[in-house]
Amino acid sequence: MIKVSQVSKIFPHSNYAVREVSFSVQSGQIAALVGKSGCGKTTTLKMINRLIEPSSGEIWVGGKKASELDVISWRRRIGYVIQKAGLLPHLTIEENISLLSKVLAKDKNWIKKRVQQLMHTIQLPYEDYADRYPLQLSGGQQQRVGIARALMENPDVILMDEPFGALDPMTKADLHQEFLDLNQKFNKTIVIVTHDLREAFKLASHIMIMNEGVIVQQGSEKQIKSQPVNEFVQKFLKGHL
Ligand SMILES: Nc1ncnc2c1ncn2[C@@H]1O[C@H](COP(=O)(O)OP(=O)(O)O)[C@@H](O)[C@H]1O
Ligand SMILES: [Mg+2]
Structure with missing residues (x-):
């Protein structure tokens, strides 16, 4: 609440x-x-x-x-989805989604599994999109990554x-x-x-x-x-x- x-x-x-x-x-x-x-x-x-x-x-x-x-x-x-997705251009999609969890020093295997699961949910398959950079995605896809990033720590x-x-x-x-x-x-x-x-x-x-x-x-x-x-x-x- x-x-x-x-x-x-x-x-x-x-x-x-x-x-x-x-x-x-x-x-x-x-x-x-x-x-x-x-x-x-x-x-x-x-x-x-x-x-x-x-x-x-x-x-x-x-x-x-x-x-x-x-x-x-x-x-x-609290998950925060920034105006215009706000992805960091020099980080890959996987790195963008997992940034906060890495800062929090979460287990590496847990992070990878969680990213895979979230990318499946936002319909950007991990195998195809994890290593791409934000500029290699459409605006709509970037927005979805922004949402996945906000969900990463399950707030x-x-x-x-x-x-x-x-x-x-x-x-x-x-x-x-x-x-x-x-x-x-x-x-x-x-x-x-x-x-x-x-x-x-x-x-x-x-x-x-x-x-x-x-x-x-x-x-x-x-x-x-x-x-x-x-x-x-x-x-x-x-x-x-
Ligand atoms: N850091 C800031 N310093 C001074 N004024 C600001 C700052 N951030 C926003 N404002 C002013 O506060 C008002 C509300 O801005 P904002 O909340 O960004 O509006 P919205 O998101 O509805 O477009 C605006 O007049 C804006 O210029
Ligand atoms: Mg605004």
Whole structure:
């Protein structure tokens, strides 16, 4: 379970990037943060992973409070899928997926087996793809590797920053389906960031619409469509559907 309580972020020499944001994601639930570029989605996600420390507010993951754990122990329980897959270009696919486990000094045989299993799951056979470099893969394949990397240490919580951005519509639809299938298998608690409200409705059961650092409205697709709280949400709905 993830709980974010009245979290704000003010960067030096600027105004609020995120202001008094509160939400909960239940175990096994997929939630989406949706909004225009610059509205504070990535900052919110990074605060959950503690890549950015909040200026105020509290965050809990799996019953533990962020301020009570050291950063390394905190991050080990969370998988993070970086915007645009974020693979390291000079490392092979196998090396990219296993990087964190190597840092954690896990058993070599275990690492290899786990990479093979994950590559099978994301439908990039180990024999064909393990030794390739990220630039030798398509955008969609790189995104899948980014997801495998986040799953490597089997975290309960996964944070995904625009994991399906910049893909053609066909590939995107395929990956959406794969994502939903994968999640049925793994049953993770997920927060996904997207600027695409349709994508959010398709993938998530809890939708949070952000604007200028604030969550303007959150709820199910049905609630948001039937009772938009203000003109901004109405316009956002119109622009997307
Ligand atoms: N490191 C930073 N220093 C100063 N301002 C930042 C920093 N990171 C993000 N911001 C600002 O915070 C706001 C929210 O950014 P971000 O969370 O990246 O938005 P989104 O992911 O929704 O596009 C933007 O106005 C951005 O310019
Ligand atoms: Mg962003």
